[in-house]
Amino acid sequence: MTAEQLTETAALALVRRSEPAAAGQDYYGLPMLKRPLWGWEIALYFFGEGISSGAYVLATAADFFGGPGYRRFIRVARILSLATMMPCPPLLIADLGRPERFIHMLRVFKPSSPMNLGAWALMGFGIPVTLLGVAPWVGVRLPVRLISLLGLPPALIMMSYPGVLLSTTSVPLWMHTRMLGALLASSSMVTSAAALALVSAIHPFMDQRAREAMRQIEKSAHICEAVTMAAFLIRGRRVATPLTRGRQSRLFWYGAVGCGLVLPWLINRAQGKKAGRGSTIASALLTLAGGLALKWSIVHAGHESALDGDANRCVTRATEANPGWMRH
Amino acid sequence: MNPEILDVWKRPLAPEPREEMGFFTDTTLCIGCKACEVACKQWNQLPADGFQWTGMSYDNTAMLNSVTWRHVAFVEQFDGDGRQPRWLMMSDVCKHCVQAPCQEACPTGSLIYNEFGDVYVQEDVCNGCAYCVAACPFGVLDRNAEDGRAHKCTLCYDRQKDGMTPACAKSCPTESIQFGPVSELRERAERRVAELHARGETDAYLYGAEPSGEYSALNAFFLLKDHPNVYNLPEAPRRPSAHLKKNYLASFAVTLAMAAVSAICFARKAR
Numbered sequence: 001m002t003a004e005q006l007t008e009t010a011a012l013a014l015v016r017r018s019e020p021a022a023a024g025q026d027y028y029g030l031p032m033l034k035r036p037l038w039g040w041e042i043a044l045y046f047f048g049e050g051i052s053s054g055a056y057v058l059a060t061a062a063d064f065f066g067g068p069g070y071r072r073f074i075r076v077a078r079i080l081s082l083a084t085m086m087p088c089p090p091l092l093i094a095d096l097g098r099p100e101r102f103i104h105m106l107r108v109f110k111p112s113s114p115m116n117l118g119a120w121a122l123m124g125f126g127i128p129v130t131l132l133g134v135a136p137w138v139g140v141r142l143p144v145r146l147i148s149l150l151g152l153p154p155a156l157i158m159m160s161y162p163g164v165l166l167s168t169t170s171v172p173l174w175m176h177t178r179m180l181g182a183l184l185a186s187s188s189m190v191t192s193a194a195a196l197a198l199v200s201a202i203h204p205f206m207d208q209r210a211r212e213a214m215r216q217i218e219k220s221a222h223i224c225e226a227v228t229m230a231a232f233l234i235r236g237r238r239v240a241t242p243l244t245r246g247r248q249s250r251l252f253w254y255g256a257v258g259c260g261l262v263l264p265w266l267i268n269r270a271q272g273k274k275a276g277r278g279s280t281i282a283s284a285l286l287t288l289a290g291g292l293a294l295k296w297s298i299v300h301a302g303h304e305s306a307l308d309g310d311a312n313r314c315v316t317r318a319t320e321a322n323p324g325w326m327r328h
Numbered sequence: 329m330n331p332e333i334l335d336v337w338k339r340p341l342a343p344e345p346r347e348e349m350g351f352f353t354d355t356t357l358c359i360g361c362k363a364c365e366v367a368c369k370q371w372n373q374l375p376a377d378g379f380q381w382t383g384m385s386y387d388n389t390a391m392l393n394s395v396t397w398r399h400v401a402f403v404e405q406f407d408g409d410g411r412q413p414r415w416l417m418m419s420d421v422c423k424h425c426v427q428a429p430c431q432e433a434c435p436t437g438s439l440i441y442n443e444f445g446d447v448y449v450q451e452d453v454c455n456g457c458a459y460c461v462a463a464c465p466f467g468v469l470d471r472n473a474e475d476g477r478a479h480k481c482t483l484c485y486d487r488q489k490d491g492m493t494p495a496c497a498k499s500c501p502t503e504s505i506q507f508g509p510v511s512e513l514r515e516r517a518e519r520r521v522a523e524l525h526a527r528g529e530t531d532a533y534l535y536g537a538e539p540s541g542e543y544s545a546l547n548a549f550f551l552l553k554d555h556p557n558v559y560n561l562p563e564a565p566r567r568p569s570a571h572l573k574k575n576y577l578a579s580f581a582v583t584l585a586m587a588a589v590s591a592i593c594f595a596r597k598a599r
Contacts, residue, residue, distance in 0.1 A: 027401060027560035028384045030391060034470050036462035057587050066594035097456015097476025101436075104336060104455045108437035112569060114576075115459050116435035156587065160579035167575050168433060168568045169462035175568055181579025189586045213597040217590045224586060306462070316465070316562035322541030324564030326533055326556060 031307040036171055041095040043296040045088055046162045052084040053158035054192025056129055060148045072205045082133025114165035124154035160185045172315045173305035176239045179232040186225040191291035193218035198284035201277050226261055239311050242304035248297040256297055260290015336453045348445035350547035352513040357504035358417040364398040364496035364505055371495035394472035397481040398496050401559055418559050419505055422468045422481035427544035430460035430469055432569045445547055446483040454478055465565040510547050542570040
C-alpha cells in the first residue's frame, strides 16, 4: 500500500463513520478491515454472467418443456447467452492483480472457495454455450439436447454463486444476511428475461404464447427479487447503511429499486396483457438498468462497508453462539 | 514455454508435518520500541511504506498491509482528569488462524498451511484475485499495487526451516513477542495470566489461545488488558465460511425454483 492509499483509507474511515463508537472503544477510527478490491469489472461481470446463465436456463427449459413452437426462441436465447458470456472471462482476468496467471484458478478444485467453484462453472458453462450458440451456423450436426443438458448444472451454479461469493467474506454488508445469493440470482433471471423481451421487441422472434410465458416468468422473478431485497434490507438494518444511505444509495434507490422494480411494475400494470412495443422496450431497458445498478451498488457499497468500523464492530459482537475470548 | 507456468502445476510431496509453531504476544511487556517492525522489514526485505505522521499517536504505521507485517499499536487512555494515563501497546501480526478464512477463500490453492501449521502465501501461485483480502476478519492481507499479489507475515517460514526464531521475536528486547511450539506457548500464557491476576491485574486475558464459537484458535495469540476493539481487533471474529453450505443451499433452492417456474410457464404455453 502506498502512502497515499494509506492516508486515503484512514481519512475515509474518519470521515465516513456514521455512528461513533463508545468513547475509547475503537482505535483512532481506523477500519478493522481492508477494502475489498473488486470494482467495475466484477460488477459488469455479475451483470453479464447473470443474463448469460439466465438466458441459457430459459432456453433449456423451453427446449424440454415448451414443445416445437419455441424453436426460434431457443435459438435467440442461446445466441444472447453466448453474446453476454463472451465479455465475462476478459472482465475477470482484467480484475486480477496478475492477469497472466488467471489459469491458476483451475489448478485445484476447491468448492469451499466460491470463486474457485465459479471459475470451474464458467469453464463448464462456456464450452456448451459456445457450441450451442454457433451450432446453427456450422455444418456439423451436434447432439444439441445432450450438450444443453450438460451445460445446465454449471449454468445454475453461475446463476446462484455470485451472492454466495460475496457472502463468504468479512465485509459486514455482504456477510451479514443470507439473502445475497437469492437476491443476485433472481436479479439474473429478471435481467435475462428483460434482455430477451428487448430483443424480441426489436426483432420479433417471439409469438404471442412465448411473450405471455416470458411475461409470467419475468413477473415471478421480479416478485422473488423484491421479496429477497426487502428481507436483505430488513435483516441488514444498520449494516446495510452503505447501500441505503451511503455513496451508493442514489444508485441503489433510484436505479435498483426505482428503475429495476417499481417503474417496470407500474408500466406492466398500466399496459396489462396487450403491452405495446414502446412500453415493452421501455420496461425491458429499465429492468436491465436496474439489474446493473443493483449489482454495481452492492459490489461498490462493500468498499464502504469494509471501512465502516462501527458496522464491523456491530457484526462481530460476542453472542452466546460465538462468545469471543474476552471474559470479565 | 515459461517454466514458471509449469512449476505451479507440479505436485511435489508435502513436507512432513512438524510441531505447530506460533507466536504468543504478551502486550503487558511491550514497550513500543518497534524493533519487531524494523527487524521484519529488514529480514523480509520489505519496502518502506512512506514517511508520514498519522498525527494521532506514536503509531505512525497505522495498520498491517502488504509490506508491513508487524504493526505496533499505541493505545493512550486517560481517566477523567487526565492525571492517570495508561498506555497499552500491542505488536499486531497475522493471527495464523488454525482454520483460516483466507486459506478457505483462496481459489488457486496459493494460501496453504505449511508444515509448521502456519498460514503461508505461495507467491509463485498467487494471481492477485483479492478474495483473501475480503475474507480476512482481521484486515491483515492486502494486495500489493506494485506486484499485484497478496502478501502477509510468513511467520518467517524461511528462518523456521533452518531452525531459527522469526526476526520479530528474535529482536524483541522484552520478550513481549515469544515464539515456540503452540502447546508450550499456551501453557506459558496461562501461567502468565494467573500471575497477573494474582498481582491484581484482573483485566488480563488471552485472545485466541483456544477456539471460541464459530472461530478457531489462533496460532499467533495475544495477552490483552482491555476490550479487543481498543486494539482494533474484533470482539468475536466471524468465520466467513461458517454459513457457506446454507448460503449455497438457499441460493440453489431459489435458482432451481425459478427454473422450475419457467419450465411450468413454457409447458402451459406449449404447442
